[in-house]
Amino acid sequence: MSKIAIAEFARHNEVVWSYLRLILKQENQVDVFVNQFVYNQLYDFHKHKAITWIIKNELQSVEDFVQMHRSRFLNADRILITSIPPKDLKIFSDEVLASKSSLLIHDLHYYFSEFDSIDEGKNVLKVLKSQILQERRYIESSFKNIDQILVASRALYDYAQEKGWDRVDGYLDLLVSEYTKQKTPKKTIRIVIPGSVSVDRKNYQHIFQALLNLNQQALQKKVKITFLGELENRQTQRKIKQFATQLNSQIEIEWFPSFVPQKNFDKIMKKAHFLILPIALKKSAGSIHEQYGSSTISGSISDMVKFGKPALIPSFYPLPDVLEEVVTRYYDENDLASTLKDWIHYLSFMDKPIDSFKAFKPKVKADEFFETLQLMESCV
Numbered sequence: 001m002s003k004i005a006i007a008e009f010a011r012h013n014e015v016v017w018s019y020l021r022l023i024l025k026q027e028n029q030v031d032v033f034v035n036q037f038v039y040n041q042l043y044d045f046h047k048h049k050a051i052t053w054i055i056k057n058e059l060q061s062v063e064d065f066v067q068m069h070r071s072r073f074l075n076a077d078r079i080l081i082t083s084i085p086p087k088d089l090k091i092f093s094d095e096v097l098a099s100k101s102s103l104l105i106h107d108l109h110y111y112f113s114e115f116d117s118i119d120e121g122k123n124v125l126k127v128l129k130s131q132i133l134q135e136r137r138y139i140e141s142s143f144k145n146i147d148q149i150l151v152a153s154r155a156l157y158d159y160a161q162e163k164g165w166d167r168v169d170g171y172l173d174l175l176v177s178e179y180t181k182q183k184t185p186k187k188t189i190r191i192v193i194p195g196s197v198s199v200d201r202k203n204y205q206h207i208f209q210a211l212l213n214l215n216q217q218a219l220q221k222k223v224k225i226t227f228l229g230e231l232e233n234r235q236t237q238r239k240i241k242q243f244a245t246q247l248n249s250q251i252e253i254e255w256f257p258s259f260v261p262q263k264n265f266d267k268i269m270k271k272a273h274f275l276i277l278p279i280a281l282k283k284s285a286g287s288i289h290e291q292y293g294s295s296t297i298s299g300s301i302s303d304m305v306k307f308g309k310p311a312l313i314p315s316f317y318p319l320p321d322v323l324e325e326v327v328t329r330y331y332d333e334n335d336l337a338s339t340l341k342d343w344i345h346y347l348s349f350m351d352k353p354i355d356s357f358k359a360f361k362p363k364v365k366a367d368e369f370f371e372t373l374q375l376m377e378s379c380v
Helices: 013-023 036-041 062-068 070-074 086-093 095-099 108-112 124-145 154-162 205-215 234-244 262-271 299-307 321-326 333-346 354-360 362-372
Strands: 004-008 030-035 051-056 078-083 101-105 148-151 188-194 222-230 251-256 274-276 282-285 288-291 311-314 327-330
Touching (some): 013 362, 086 095, 095 124, 148 154, 311 333
Parallel strands (some): 188 222, 222 251
16 A cells, blocks of 8 residues: 655645545555644544644744654655645755645646736736745746645646646546435525635625516425625625615525534535536635636635535536536626526526536546556555
């Protein structure tokens, strides 16, 4: 058996969750290096006998943490680093550590081409100056040492190849399914919009308009819409509150003023009958525009797969063919309103073949994961 270590130096606990599900299908031990926040969110792994947790103090730098546990890192056959800020890439000046490391990159432009897709709405000069002085100097030198650079989906890998970023070696699909039960609504249809409530990363206007359209019609069941994530700012909170006052008693809006712990998040997701994923076309990363689905990923897609829920998603987002069977795409608010009416009045979402999510079960995905990490010979 080989030994794998996972290190998460940001807050992508959902990525660690997915990869742990795959690793534990074949490995009988794994070291997990995370901060306290990520550890808390991975509550369902806390007592797993195969996992050894090494938790970073929030006040401790990544560099000091890695140096403190260097011998333990090097004891692994493969170190999978699921995210790291550019300024901390300097840890890969340690060529021995870098030689057995696989680094997952989430925002391609931000790491590979900071001068592409500039966000003209920002003070570009100030942002670029900051990046060049504090972060960019580490990227090129570190990437030369790292054994393997990966992305989180096939779409991102294909995009990197199109752009000529040949340093991207492959992809580790983070879509892993844990639940595939369909729930029949009784008195209330529960619709969940998962993820942080951010006007920069999601387009809520289509949802607002579609629900106002629905609000004028007689509904056979009550509808509960949950914005399942921390409200980004007071402006967003005001918008949702104002919108809620325009709805009749048949449609209830639920939101959370503070961070939603993973355990609570999971409970609500399991109760959902279907999801709406109002992914924005682009998001900003520093001074860069990142296009969702091509140069960066949306965590709400992994939520859909993890919980096995049918979903309404925007037309532009690329998906694996097998997931096309469990979603319906919309182009604008009128299109979304029409589909929502159909799903609510006729329960059409119940016709979606959620068995399609079984293609993402850990036992199905594990071999592909280990093959990408170049560990198949030692795992067999």
